[in-house]
Amino acid sequence: MSTQEIDLELENKVIVKAYRNVLKSIRRTLTREDKKKIREAFGISLEAHRNMRRKSGEPYIIHPLAVAQICAEEIGLGVTSVICAFLHDTVEDTDITLDLLRLKFGDKVALIIDGLTKISGVLDQPDKSVQAENFKKMLLTLSDDVRVILIKLADRLHNMRTLDSMSPKSQLKIASETAYVYAPLAHRLGLYAIKSELEDLSTKYLQAESYNYVKTKLNETKTQRNKYIRNFIEPLIQDLEDQGLKYEVKGRPKSIHSILQKMKTQHVPFEEVYDLFAIRIIIDTPIDTEKSDCWKVYSIVTDHYTPNPDRLRDWVSTPKANGYESLHTTVMGPKGRWVEVQIRTKRMDEIAEKGFAAHWKYKDNGVQQDGGLEGWLSRVREILESPDANAMDFLDDFKLALYTDEIFVFTPKGDLRKLPAGSSVLDFAFDIHSDLGINCIGAKLNSKLVPINHQLNNGDQVEILSSSKQKPNEDWFNFVVTAKAKSKIREYFKQIRLKASQLGKEILERKFKHAKLTFNSDNLQIIAKHYKLKAVSDLYYQLAKEEIDRTKMDIAEIILAEKAKPADPTAPVALKPKASAKANLPIDAVILSENEANMPYGFAKCCNPIPGDEIFGFVTIGEGVKIHRTSCPNALALMSNYGYRIIKAKWANAENVPKKAFVSSIKVSGIDSVGIVSIITDTISKQLQVNMKSISITSNEGAFEGNIVLEVHDTQQLENIMRAIKNASDLISVNRVDLG
């Protein structure tokens, strides 16, 4: 710390105060032994990190202190976790060894610290297979002690809260990783408060403009909102007191992330997101009357306000799988506005906010394993056992598994198999054996014949039918959902391609020998380019498949001719200077961050960014920079896996960009009625005068669904179009398409 003067005395005061706060937040009464251990762990950490500072300039010890604070106060963890939180970075970043910690604090603490050390940096590996391996390890430690993951979440939460001092590049990487892995993890563990804070914090960095917009709007409307909540509560108070209920009312705005989500999916401006906040009535009541008391409150609320019967959610009678209990209803409040009311007891509220840790607190012996968590862990283990080593697919499948439910089906012999909901006959076949999957032609389902893509239901008995003549084709990817089936099918195609390529290579080698030319990569590139192929491996493959006629292939002539040609400015070969390579792109619509400013760029097909979208650049191999939307589902995976290839990008000022049409597609769906297609097309082309590049609409049993590809200038115009279509008829819903 060079120029800045540091007030050490003040810093020490802050540290001591933070330490005392941690002690105060542990809800159990501490024994003398507890206090001694905690003090010792803190001392070791303080000494080990003594000369270290965080990027923000603070003494490093502030971080372990904050992580311990989150563990105790926000997750409700106890002494062991606080000790581990203090020490969580020591083994990795300082001279402290695991053996020393084992000696001082025992096996349990050592095991948890070891898990935490292994997790750290899991996603930082540039090599994705190393990354996948580490990630698997991290998840396996879950089964040893779930505290590893809870402390890791606390660690991540504090890092996200203090992300401002990091570089923009690290911010993007850390934020996307958080959105991709940690927020779903928190969700799955039932840590709702932490989940929504993680989501909000990642949104703050990934979609900075939208985030700030909603934040400002929320601040502007705060007084108004509070007043509304007071008005809403007023008539209820007397009744609640007459019933002798001890209650507390909270009026909480929804998270910024969920408001943005609503604005996007419903295409409404901030002002029209009707349920900006939920009112929560928390009652303090003994456990044996809690259900009936919740319903008492419900009837008081609905005595005063009319409920929307479609929006009653009763998780009091049947709690969610992750332990969530609450009664939700939406009622018509003052001024004709819908208000969501959540009714729960103090116990339920604590579980909803703190998840499983709070659960244990309410269990008699304190550490009882919970069915929901166990089920989830076993599903994670299943994915881990799938042999596929591709980190990207693995992460995707893993994320899927965090959210999906499962079904139980039977083999002909009556053995039970567990599969994710949505699994097909093909998934089942691969689950039994990969050969059975490869050769599967259908199944006998409860003695009825069904095709391979038939979706299974709970309780089905499945007998797979196979034939040695059957071979997988590309369509099969659309029929399967399990990681195992996907990786087996991929493996099959890889093998086929590998064999074919080998054959193609041999053919080409002979040709080179014949023509007395050198078989090297320069010459091979030239030939690949001649056939307009991106990679030499494609050339091998097409030769082997006879998609290129080898008898007509005169390599000497090709090489000669290609060498004689002037350089082709649009060829996607290597990174070329700006001017020539951008020939086909809207001129300078996007500005890349300084170091990469001269790279050629193009727009990613998966998300079709248009001006107004928040964007970033991804450095590809051989194709320059691809511009993605930060909200592109692929992008999140790219960012968290290849953080080092992410660059900042922004749209140029509108005045500098010639009015240029960008391609964007929207999805329409709804109830089929006479003239629906012409309503849509009239709105777009006549009323709004927008060019449609293509439109396809199919209808099926009274419902229709369609895709429309449009030429637009920016998000503003696109939003207008979507709103106009929606307003044209009640029977249509419309969405922007994210994936091609």
Ligand code: MN
């Ligand atoms: Mn840390």
